[in-house]
Amino acid sequence: MTHQQPIGLDALIESCTPGFALPRSFYTREDIYHHDIGAYWNNSWIWVGHISQIAASGDYFLFEYGTESVIVLRDSANDVRAYLNVCRHRGSRVCVEHQGNARVFSCPYHAWTYDLNGHLRGGRAMGPDFDPTQYGLFEAKVRVFEGLIFICTGETTPEIDTGLDQLRALAAPFGLGNLKAAHSASYPVPANWKLALENYMECYHCAPSHKEYSRSHSLKDPSSMTNELVEAMQQKGREAGLPSQVLSLPAEGQQGMNFYYRRYPLYPGYQTGSKSGEPVAPLLGNLTGYDGGTTDLQIGVLNNFLIYSDYVVGYRFVPTALQRTDIQVVWYVRGDAVAGQDYDPDTLIWLWHETSLDDECIIRINQEGVNSHHFVPGPLADMEWGMQSFYDNYLSMIRSGG
Structure with missing residues (x-):
């Protein structure tokens, strides 16, 4: 998702001098901070944990940064997956416990319930025309490198696989x-x-x-x-x-x-x-x-x-x-x-x-x-x-x- 730039951002970027530290505004402006989360953090690979934290199917933990919360879990097929912790109904956090084991995640607000694959099992009292298949949890991208779990929540994903392949023999x-x-x-x-x-x-x-x-x-x-x-x-x-x-x-x-x-x-x-x-x-x-x-x-x-x-x-x-x-x-x-x-x-x-x-x-x-x-x-x-x-x-x- 493209985020609206803070006012004067291009001019501020142009004021940066190569070989020098960044200007004060990058560390003191609230609008730039929120833009950092949307434009930089959401579109970066982030190390969130290790596979030992989710050894069994249904094991999960939360990782949070800025305004974001992500559920990292092992699904029923034993794969590592990650979902944005945002209900597709009215935006409530779906999962409030920081870690645990679950068969489903049920939103505490209106009881919309999601399975380990992020699918909505049903929206309570939503009427006959409601299609739950259109309202699964938003999924984050996941890479597991030598047991280390990385996620990226944004649409623009940096290329990571080539670098990981070159690191593999060194880390082995x-x-x-x-x-x-x-x-x-x-x-x-x-x-x-x-x-x-x-x-x-x-x-x-x-x-x-x-x-x-x-x-x-x-x-x-x-x-x-x-x-x-x-x-x-x-x-x-x-x-x-x-x-x-x-x-x-x-x-x-x-x-x-x-x-x-x-x-x-x-x-x-x-x-x-x-x-x-x-x-x-x-x-x-x-x-x-x-x-x-x-x-x-x-x-x-x-x-x-x-x-x-x-x-x-x-x-x-x-x-x-x-x-x-x-x-x-x-x-x-x-x-x-x-x-x-x-x-x-x-x-x-x-x-x-x-x-x-x-x-x-x-x-x-x-x-x-x-x-x-x-x-x-x-x-x-x-x-x-x-x-x-x-x-x-x-x-x-x-x-x-x-």
């Missing part, structure tokens, strides 16, 4: 389809979603802002990522069954959905992302050892993952209002790992809990400064190299209305 050793959520947490921040996402996209801030992270991750200082450090990781990786290829799509100068895979070294003494550097959970997939590295995986700008040899962290930055974003973090371990026996939850989550608390602080004060009428966008640093690609894609999508 980690056994992402055989994971379970060990912990999930939400870190609400009073800031526009773009500031939260931009913070994740660059490590220019890592050294001054993330003391714990910077003790172990060489990404905080590219000059420390020496050839010797990289080669040592790659040698251990080959022995453990890990690929070291870098994948970045689209290629420079091309447009399209972003895919990124890169394994980079931790500092000596760290086998994984933990306080001590020691392993915190069983090895993932078919890995046979630790290479002292971690993987940045991006499937579309909105969906980001860190993959250590023994656990996975998924990050998303979900808009809930103009200047309110839910930083949602999920820690995954191997599917058969047992809490208290194979891993200690507090030890597992320590690093990225601390890092997320840091992020909540720096994103909050970033928004406070951007709210000033005196804010003027400054130039991006070399270490903020990924942000221009996001800006280009974002501005293109909101200009076209999705």
